[in-house]
Amino acid sequence: MLHHLTNLLMSKEILLIPILILILLEVKHRIRPISPLKLHFHSWKLTRINRDLIIRGLLEIANPHKYMEVMVPEFKISPTLLSNNKLDGIRVRSNVVLNEASKETHRKDSYWTNNIVKGHKAAQVELEMTMTTINNYNISSLWIEIYWVNYGPFGYLCRREGVLLPLSHPPLTLSKQAYWHKDENFQTLPVRTHLLGPLDDPSSVIQYYAGHLLEPGDIIAIGETPLAIMQGRFHHPTMVQVSGMARTLCRFFHPTSSLATAVGLQTLIDIVGPSRVILAWILGITAKILGIRGVFYRLAGNQARLIDDLTGTTPPYDQTLVLGPRHSQRICDQLSREFNISIAVVDVNDLGKVKILAQSRLYNDTILRRALKSNPAGNANEQTPLVLIRPILNCNS
Template sequence: MDGLLLILLLLGLAIAWIEARHRLRPASPLVLRQSDWSINQRGASLVMEGWLEISNPHARMEVMVPELEVHPTLIGSADLRDIVTSTRITPQHPDEDTRADGYWPAYIVKGHKSTKVHVAITLTGDTPAPVGERVDTVWVDVKWVNYGPFGRLSRRQGVVVPLRRPAVMAAAQAAFRSGEGCSVLPLKTHLLGPLDDSIEVLRHYAGELLQKGDILTIGETPVAVIQGRYAHPSTISPGWLARLLCRVFHPTSSLATACGLQTLIDQVGPTRVLLAWLVGSLLKPLGQRGWFYRLAGEQARLIDDITGTTPPYDQTIVLGPQDPERLCDEAAAALGVSVAIVDVNDLGRVKVLASSRGCDEELLHRALKPNPAGNANERTPLVLVRPA
């Protein structure tokens, strides 16, 4: 009996130590958001202008930003090597004079305060074809440093800024595909990201096509990136638990890398992941498979490691969407049709993450089994399902 109590005590102390190390890991409270991007043609050049806002929600902690750089990456279907980009950042701190030389002075963001930065990116090409017709999207990657009681953290956050958007499909152009007891219509969008709003995307690209009884679906990854639920691996610091346990997963799993598994640990905590692995390992020889994912939570199945999504998100780790049920209900109320968030692959697996009240999920499984949206670069994250 004493031996059992000692084992339980040691186990409790070990779990407390693991949780304490996790909760005390270095972290900065600063939040960076990009907004208000505009695109203007100026002679032979295309000029993008937008704003970065850095806010500090912490009440007392003061955090310094000694470095901030903006790196644009061009995305398109043509050869873009001749296009030259130049970037200029202009701090607009509320308590300091604006510098005109483009230099970033180290700045302190005090508790419950914020500051803004104006960004201008100029794109100039050497060919007669306009830059705006060759570049589809610009990935605006912000590399910045946070310095404070937690130490010195290098952070990296990017968003997509679309230069072109596909035309909205008119009802007369809608070429539905025949399905099992239904018709389906994939809808092309621009490359989605945090500058978008999920409901507005649904309304913009599908609003004119909707009829009573329709079901409008959107992929889980597009919803997640709109919510900003992705991170570059360079900003993730895998602990010993992630480095150890990632080796037991199948090599194709998104949890088979230290950063991928650490992303899950950061979401649900190390104790839950460790216990899920222990229980799953004990039950697997008994023919009970999948218990790790059941116990670790929904995010364990939804995380996409690098290469798992379309560029430029293929360079990041993407989580599953947050609060998908609420989003579906709000979208259904706004659009007047059923809405669902789905995860579909080319192997015929259809998972409905969430759907609005009254949605016919059985119909969705039949309609989406052929994966009409595709998994490559089709950019058709929306699928309209119409009952026969």
């Protein structure tokens, strides 16, 4: 009897070991050293003087932490023009100024003075770029990469972020000139826009590019990746601190998966935590041996399917990881009330798979799935984040 009781206690202790390991992994993940600083993009203004286009912007370095003070010893920008044409003969000059309240610390040159951002405080940064052209170039956007350093209790962190500033807009699709893809039950119209970025919002984009086309009963499908980009949910791989766990487990995913790289999988770990990922991985491997696929993605959460690794999106975001959007249902409801039509956030690929992340006022999603099965928006550089779907009356859908 005593021997049986001893064996039982030992078996319970053995079971506790993996639980303790998962708890330790989760605690280590939660208390890992990270910088609290956030970069927010504010007002931008474009002014043309003769052959010069002057672009002025305001950034805010915010510190939401209550106590921690963080230094910013370096802050540089690298502007890149995006166009379908050659850009010979264009010169871009840039300047970065810390907008200090004290005149004593303000410098007239472009030297960046080390700045301390205290807890619950923010520092403002003024950017100015002057683009000099010889001819009239068709330049679509300006991609501004920001290289900056955070220094504090977490160490010395080099960060790399970016913002896209549209310099021109494609012509609007007029009702009489619109080329609809027709089916017996519906017709679809991919809506072309400028390259989207964190300075855009879904409501303004829909209003500008599709507002004049909308009719009662229409459906607007928004791509989940463009929506996430407008929310600023993308980051450069250098922003991710890869763990040994990510380097090991990523090798077991299909090579085409966005989780097949250490940075891609670490991005998921940073979102949902290491314990959930490792449990989903163990159960997923077990289920796969038994012939059941997709268990990992169901257990690891929606972001496991929505993360796009490098090259998964349109330039310049092809060099970043793009996450899935936030608050998709709330956005659908808000846009549906604003435009009085049905709104859906979707994830579509060229294989005919249609995933509806959220929908509002859509009582029957059969037409939506049929209309998007051929992926009318495309997966290349079409710049068609919106698809307008118009059901045909008196149809059996």
